[in-house]
Amino acid sequence: MMLVAHDLKFVSESVLCLTIFSLAFLLTGISAQATNARRTQPKKPESVGELFNTSSCIPKPYRCPHPKIEFYLYTRRTQNNPELLNTLHPESLYYSQFNRAYPTKVVIHGFGGGRNLAPSTDMRDAYFANGFYNIIIVDYGSLVREPCLSQMDWAPRFCAKCIAQLVHYLSQHPRGVKADDIHMIGYSVGAHIAGLVANYLDPVAHGKLGRITGLDPSIFFYMGNNRSRDVDTTDAHFVDILHTGAGILGQWGPSGHADFYINGGSSQPGCTSDTLFNTLACDHTKVTPYFIESIVTKRGFFAYPCPSLLSFLVGWCDPKDEDYVLMGEHVSHNLNNRAQEQNTAVETFLFISGYINEILPNWEGTGEKFCSIRMLRIMLHCLLHI
Template sequence: MKSTVWLPLLAFIWGSASANPIVGLFDPACQVVTGECPNKNVSFWLYSNSTRENPKLLNPLDLNPWDFQPPRPLKILIHGYTGYRDFAPNSYIRPVLLDHEDVYVISIDYGPLVAYPCYIQAVQNLPLVSRCLAQLINNLVDRAIVANDQIHLIGFSLGGQVAGQTANYVKRKLKRITGLDPAKPLFILGPDSRRLDQGDADFVDVIHTDAFGRGYLRSAGHVDFYPNFGVKQPGCMEENMQDPGSCNHERAPRFYAESINSTVGFWGRQCTSWLVQLLALCPTTGAQSLMGYRVSNELRGSYFLQTAGKSPFALGKMPDVDNRQTLAKFHLNFKHNEIANGYEPQLLEAFLELDKVKVVVNMDKADLDKQLNWTHRAEDEPLSKNLIK
């Protein structure tokens, strides 16, 4: 019965080549890259409002403190599969941040490591990207160029998983990570060190918009938001009839960008679980909370909301509808209403776990979980190449 239910969905997803994690598995152009940091395949571009048209390419080992004067919060934007520094989330979020916030923005570019059609190899390249990003962050903080509590990582798709893996290598725990529909294929099983979770920063907020395709369904942060149940975003069938899943996926950074300066805001209500919300068994009165850039770091749990089908997407606060009589008819056992951690709608069940994929390249699989060894480094000494194994 389960196979019958999911067959149409799997067939739809399989029809989209960009959503198929095994495309390029045997393509000789697809490579797993090993190396040191800094790495020629990973670059960091610094933007401010005054330099937005002429960003500065940073050298993580030779940082100029004057590039970060006066002191401001630092937002680090991390693109996903097939991306680059002007790809989502950068193309949506960076202009709005620079227009409306007094911040620095670093756009990471690791496009050569996540090129189409090399998804499996892209996943295996993420530890290198994460180590190089951690090297930059550690040197910024060690030299007191940027305060650790002023750094905020914002990752879309594979970039959300890069943010989570970067937490394995930084010297000080990150203050905030935002995951924008973190990538699902090849991240379901295995240890938390490979994927974004709430242990990666003091506060992790996640927006789910393509949970039956490229993104997660189960919670991944301290607070998880599910616009339109996190599954099918209104307007996407009309916007991208050939691949509406891609549109669903990209709605996460688009919602987040709009939340920076929205006059009405994306307001959601808490529910005990996605399944209970699907069954319309959650209260529809009471407090509402903002999703996005201005989310409260005190929030915990799962929140649900609706959006418009085109920009502006935010609908403001939801009307109160008293459904207490309906809820009184049900006696829910809240210990058993969560979706099990082992359950996720899959792209292709044969390729859930990276360790089971036999890629025809040499790779040290232990590298995925390896952390930097800081014990022999002087406190004021920048990371050097030979410290990255």
């Protein structure tokens, strides 16, 4: 999917090739970054056993609600003074500014995030600039910082269990909303946590989440053998995924009802840096500005489908005007229905879950369409140097 831009700067073919075929080197870079981060911590684990001991990050008892996983409610009235929701006390929601008439968004940050850190703050501000919402930010920041990153196989599942308790709380409360009316937005590992919530919901008692938006879901869950840990189409009525660091820090394959591969999905303009790790981290984080802008933009990001990467590379995609779809906050939810009308399985929904050729912010006849064979050149370069 190509983004309209007048000044595109991309990483060199050799650098991108290295990122594709040298994941081990990437992990080494992440380890080095984590080591530097640990040096700034006031308290370091004294042994390897302590480092991998869950009690070093999540104190007992291991049950929800947990003080390390907090739910902050923001409304237009409480933008600067959020209300902490307690899922054990009905009066917590009853006396809050929660309004069931407004759309409800649950935001789950990623590695190193928090409720007072970007992109959570930027996303919150964008929604309130657009209208009235119930914004609930899940703050589990202490669980996704060193030395707790080593516990990422366990902590996200525990966090998802507590978020499922929040969904139950909202769906059973007389002033709350059903799960079908909740939109969860997860960035990086937060995208997979949003998907994991479904594992702890009873479809009869709670219903099913209305929508999950995954912002470049982390590859570190996607590479596991347990597919139930990855966000996919079974987790909500509608799942849309935006990819900007696919195959590097983000997962590669499509897993939603609609998958958008921005600028090809892996390398983003403006992300060339002096170090490989910073370049790749930039690609991964670029997804949030795209989604945040989609909340408030008057023009929107329009994309059209290609059935495969090969079709994209050789220019075989020939969309009609009615094929264009809107990416981001205001994406159409009937894409799944269109797939069923075409007798196409959701998993191979080529209308969207292929490689998107272009995003057209100026889809009013005023914008220029840009195409590129950059990905083809990169692939050829990689093949010649294997």
